[in-house]
Amino acid sequence: MEKDIEKLKYPIGKFQKPQNVDKIQIEEWIKTIEEFPDKVNNEVKNLTEKELEKRYRPNGWTIYQVINHCADSHMNSLIRFKLTLTEETPTIKPYFENLWAELSDSKNYPVESSLKILAGLHERWVHLMENLTEIELEKEFIHPENKEKVSLKTNIGIYAWHCKHHLAHIISAKQN
Incomplete structure (x- = not known):
């Protein structure tokens, strides 16, 4: 039963950082991030409340x-x-995503505004990522929860995974 819940929580598995992250891998990850808003929109555009x-x-x-x-x-x-591009190894601000998900603008607010946010945000974010230099890709931030340094190139991978992870959640929920 616990294994089943883990599979539902992580339908594509947890993020696994590759040993070697090359330019081709980064380009694939950016493409995943670029395509995410359209994929989500296609999954939910005809859903009822x-x-x-x-x-x-x-x-x-x-x-x-x-x-x-x-x-x-x-x-x-x-x-x-x-922040990472404009400061020297900043410590980022975490947030309580589970509590944010319980706020009225997350719990039962129409998804259209978030779909618009994702479309515009991803357009700018992809432009930024596509124009990072090798030096900028190596820049790091510190996550205060685990004191880990995370490079921008690794974070691109984490968010490509994040896109696929939550797209799989949406597809799974539709099938339930």
């Missing part, structure tokens, strides 16, 4: 919450990128 309330697992988030979470998370990520 009742269907948007479906969950991908027991006690998991609804489709509403997943989409609104992606807008919140990806806004935070873009800001972290900009």
Whole structure:
């Protein structure tokens, strides 16, 4: 039973950082991030309010919450990128995503505004990522929860995974 819940939580598995991250890998990750808003939009454009309330697992988030979470998370990520590019190894500000998902603008607010945010945000974010130099890709921020340094190139991979992870949640919820 616990294994089943883990599979529902992580339908594509947890992020695994490759040993070697090359230019081709980064380009693939950026393409995943670029395509995410359209893929999400295609998955949810014809869903009813009742269907948007479906969950991908027991006690998991609804489709509403997943989409609104992606807008919140990806806004935070873009800001972290900009901080990392303009400061010397900044310590980023974490946020309580589970509590954010319970706020009224996440829980049952129409997804159209978050879909618009994702479209515009990803357009700018992809432009920024496509124009990073090798030196900028190596720049790092510190995540205060685990004191780990994360490079921008690794963070691109994390967010490509994040896109696929939550797209899989939406698809799974639709099938429930």
